[in-house]
Amino acid sequence: MRWRSLMAASLLAAVTATGLAGPAASAAEPGAAVAAADREISFTADGTTAYGTLHVPAHRAGQRLPAALLLPGSGPTDRNGDEPPALTPGTLAAVADTLGSDGVMTLRFDKYFTGRTGAGAYQGDPGRLDLPAFTRQAAAAYETLREQPEADRHALLVVGHSEGGLQALLVARTVRPAPAGLALLAPQDERLLDLLTAQLGDQLDQGVAAGQFTEEVARANKAGVAAAVADFRAGRPADTGALLPPLAGLLNALFGPNNARFVRSDDAVYPPDAARAVHPGTRVTVTCGTADANVPCATVPPLLGALARAHTTGPGLRTLDGVDHFLHPAGTPVNDHALAPAVETALHEFARPWKR
Numbered sequence: 271m272r273w274r275s276l277m278a279a280s281l282l283a284a285v286t287a288t289g290l291a292g293p294a295a296s297a298a299e300p301g302a303a304v305a306a307a308d309r310e311i312s313f314t315a316d317g318t319t320a321y322g323t324l325h326v327p328a329h330r331a332g333q334r335l336p337a338a339l340l341l342p343g344s345g346p347t348d349r350n351g352d353e354p355p356a357l358t359p360g361t362l363a364a365v366a367d368t369l370g371s372d373g374v375m376t377l378r379f380d381k382y383f384t385g386r387t388g389a390g391a392y393q394g395d396p397g398r399l400d401l402p403a404f405t406r407q408a409a410a411a412y413e414t415l416r417e418q419p420e421a422d423r424h425a426l427l428v429v430g431h432s433e434g435g436l437q438a439l440l441v442a443r444t445v446r447p448a449p450a451g452l453a454l455l456a457p458q459d460e461r462l463l464d465l466l467t468a469q470l471g472d473q474l475d476q477g478v479a480a481g482q483f484t485e486e487v488a489r490a491n492k493a494g495v496a497a498a499v500a501d502f503r504a505g506r507p508a509d510t511g512a513l514l515p516p517l518a519g520l521l522n523a524l525f526g527p528n529n530a531r532f533v534r535s536d537d538a539v540y541p542p543d544a545a546r547a548v549h550p551g552t553r554v555t556v557t558c559g560t561a562d563a564n565v566p567c568a569t570v571p572p573l574l575g576a577l578a579r580a581h582t583t584g585p586g587l588r589t590l591d592g593v594d595h596f597l598h599p600a601g602t603p604v605n606d607h608a609l610a611p612a613v614e615t616a617l618h619e620f621a622r623p624w625k626r
Contacts, residue, residue, distance in 0.1 A: 298331035306370065311377060313414040315407060318390030322349050322379025322411065326420055327370040329626065336425035336624035338369055339412050339441075340378040343432030344458075348384040351431065359596045360607035361431055365455075368609060368617045373626025374427070377415040381407065397527045400535040405440045412445045425624045429453040429617075432565065432595065433536075435556075439544040442552070451553040452582075453620045455613070456565045456595055459573040462537040463499045465565070466524075470495050470517060472563060483514075491517060498525075503537065542576035550581035555620040557613065559593030561600035588616040 309324040340362045342351050351361030366376040380387035428449045430438030435457020442449050474488040498508040502525050510518040524533050558567035590612040592600045597613045
């Protein structure tokens with residue numbers, strides 16, 4: 271999870287799609303070689319047009335390809351997994367390249383308040399956004415991918431990173447046909463505010479270790495964060511006046527009018543509960559990086575247990591040694607676009623049954 275502005279989403283209604291900047295599948299003679307290409311895709315949901323990139327790997331004309339919807343992490347994260355200008359790791363673009371090498375076509379799109387999609391129906395009123403709006407937009411994108419002429423409807427997949435992992439679980443229980451596979455990459459596996467509380471606690475501990483403040487200050491701020499979260503969950507005003515200014519600023523933004531509805535709706539979802547609704551037999555990969563401070567491996571077991579009770583199939587958990595939350599080797603500059611080799615291996619293993 272990345273704690274910036276928690277804005278982005280869209281609504282599902284009648285869905286239309288157009289493909290641009292690439293040859294149509296029917297333009298070539300059956301069996302003829304078709305080069306890899308990217309197409310600009312748009313789909314209309316509840317009166318708002320969202321935009322994305324469809325990557326179609328090299329194939330034979332008339333061939334149906336496995337097709338994966340890619341879902342980004344939290345905040346204003348665009349189709350490539352970026353929050354420009356400062357944060358540009360290219361996470362989803364790199365995932366698309368890796369899956370494309372296995373013959374898997376992919377669709378990634380700009381959420382509300384990102385990229386070409388922009389604010390759409392929420393212009394001037396971002397406070398109306400909630401988690402179901404994200405899910406409806408993702409479901410609309412899934413339907414758009416399903417209708418592409420190259421897509422194999424028996425090999426539809428969803429790949430989500432961070433908060434996108436939770437969205438993958440929510441989408442999987444609403445769309446038809448149900449996805450044949452889910453890849454949950456460093457997924458949100460706890461309630462939103464529980465995850466936030468743990469992350470802020472870790473940051474306070476790091477501040478003590480660095481000599482920035484005392485253990486007493488850290489303890490007081492941990493207690494203050496917990497009290498503010500409890501107040502927010504109970505519908506009471508959250509008192510942040512005694513917190514360190516950066517913590518107070520963050521919580522005031524999250525609990526303020528632009529984000530409160532989304533935060534409350536996301537926090538109401540316990541990811542293992544969503545996992546129990548996944549269709550039996552779905553092929554699932556879950557990754558955790560041992561250098562991931564945002565979603566540590568220690569929190570994954572309840573999610574894995576829920577997936578097992580849903581009778582999903584493997585590969586299951588893949589623990590990635592030395593991999594951080596952006597799917598890089600630990601210590602890699604955040605805006606490096608290369609995935610860690612262990613992440614690429616996990617994606618190849620996930621896609622193996624559908625490899626073309």
